[in-house]
Amino acid sequence: MADDLFKALADPTRRTILDELTLKSGQTLFEICSRLSMKHQLGISRQGVSQHLAVLEAAGLVETRREGRYKFHDLNTAPLRRIADRWLAPDASRPEENTP
Amino acid sequence: MADDLFKALADPTRRTILDELTLKSGQTLFEICSRLSMKHQLGISRQGVSQHLAVLEAAGLVETRREGRYKFHDLNTAPLRRIADRWLAPDASRPEENTP
DNA sequence: TTGATAGGCAAGTGAAAACTTGCCTATCCT
DNA sequence: AGGATAGGCAAGTTTTCACTTGCCTATCAA
Numbered sequence: 001m002a003d004d005l006f007k008a009l010a011d012p013t014r015r016t017i018l019d020e021l022t023l024k025s026g027q028t029l030f031e032i033c034s035r036l037s038m039k040h041q042l043g044i045s046r047q048g049v050s051q052h053l054a055v056l057e058a059a060g061l062v063e064t065r066r067e068g069r070y071k072f073h074d075l076n077t078a079p080l081r082r083i084a085d086r087w088l089a090p091d092a093s094r095p096e097e098n099t100p
Numbered sequence: 101m102a103d104d105l106f107k108a109l110a111d112p113t114r115r116t117i118l119d120e121l122t123l124k125s126g127q128t129l130f131e132i133c134s135r136l137s138m139k140h141q142l143g144i145s146r147q148g149v150s151q152h153l154a155v156l157e158a159a160g161l162v163e164t165r166r167e168g169r170y171k172f173h174d175l176n177t178a179p180l181r182r183i184a185d186r187w188l189a190p191d192a193s194r195p196e197e198n199t200p
Numbered sequence: 201t202t203g204a205t206a207g208g209c210a211a212g213t214g215a216a217a218a219c220t221t222g223c224c225t226a227t228c229c230t
Numbered sequence: 231a232g233g234a235t236a237g238g239c240a241a242g243t244t245t246t247c248a249c250t251t252g253c254c255t256a257t258c259a260a
Contacts, residue, residue, distance in 0.1 A: 003112060006106075006109045006110050006115070007110055007217095009106045009109070009110070010106050010107055010109070010110035011217085012103060013218085015102075015186075018186075018187050019186075019187070022187050028236075028237090029236070029237065030235090030236065030237090044218095044219075044220095045219070045220060045221085046237085047219080047221085047237095047238085047239095048218070048219050048220075050237075051218080051219080068226095068227060068228075068236090069226065069227040069228065069235070069236045069237075070227090070236070070237090071236075071237070075187065077184070077187050077188060080183065080184040080187055080188075081184050083109075083180065083183050083184060084177070084180040084181050084183060084184065086115075086118075086119075087119070087122050087175065087177050087180055088177060088180075107247095110247095111247090111248075113248085128206075128207090129206070129207065130205090130206065130207090144248090144249075144250095145249065145250060145251085146206095146207085147207095147208085147209095147249080147251085148250075150207075151248075151249080152248090168256090168257060168258075169205070169206050169207075169256065169257040169258065170206070170207090170257090171206075171207070201260100202259100202260090203258105203259090203260085204257105204258085204259080204260100205257080205258075205259095206255105206257080206258100207254105207255085207256080207257100208253105208254080208256095209252105209254075209255095210251105210252095210253095210254105211251090211252095212249105212250085212251085212252105213248100213249085213250080213251100214248090214249085214250100215246100215247085215248085215249100216245100216246085216247075216248090217244100217245085217246070217247090218243100218244085218245075218246085219242105219244080219245095220241105220243075221240105221241090221242080221243100222239105222240090222241090222242105223238105223239085223240090223241105224237105224238080224239075224240105225236105225237085225238075225239095226235100226236085226237080227235080227236080227237100228234085228235075228236095229232100229233090229234080229235095230231105230232090230234105
């Protein structure tokens with residue numbers, strides 16, 4: 001659903017995570033945690049970040065692959081590209097009642 | 101800020117309002133209210149819709165113009181077009197530490 | 201000018217969402 | 231084997247957000 005996508009993007013911390021995954025893909029949970037703490041001064045617990053990643057994954061924005069004890073997170077920008085299309089009107093200046 | 105934009109898009113009712121303004125621009129508050137009620141079976145108060153419109157306007161997605169006692173609402177899709185660009189990586193497979 | 205229409209302001213309520221704390225499992229290294 | 235590392239689950243708390251209720255202002259029409 002589109003519902004999950006917009007909800008995922010609503011939180012600023014999650015958008016920062018997407019920023020970081022854009023800079024470097026395939027990061028682990030701990031790597032993302034340190035970056036949020038170091039670069040962005042976000043005092044957030046590891047579980048907090050983990051929950052954010054789960055939301056992003058549910059929205060299809062992040063894909064994961066497990067290797068041993070590591071879990072790598074990759075960005076998927078495909079859902080983003082479909083956002084604007086929804087409201088790019090064919091012609092919004094004409095009332096829809098006139099189009100059968 | 102981008103914060104307002106994503107927050108505005110997070111709510112399904114607000115997205116439906118954008119849908120309706122896409123179909124017909126320049127609607128008044130009452131017109132939007134009836135459409136949400138009739139077409140979408142959304143049992144929401146007039147003030148609820150008014151607050152939603154305020155959020156959309158703060159995000160720059162809706163622009164308003166007053167004429168007498170009427171206030172018309174128009175869609176502005178410009179902010180939408182900039183959304184996907186943020187995470188369209190130049191090259192996400194290369195770590196950023198190597199680029200001074 | 202009075203009533204009806206269109207909209208606005210502000211406080212209050214209830215539900216959802218972000219975040220924490222505590223414990224538990226799996227993998228790796230020595 | 232045992233400690234250390236990477237991650238997960240499941241409460242609980244706090245904050246945010248959607249929505250309502252009640253009243254108030256402005257414009258128009260009779």
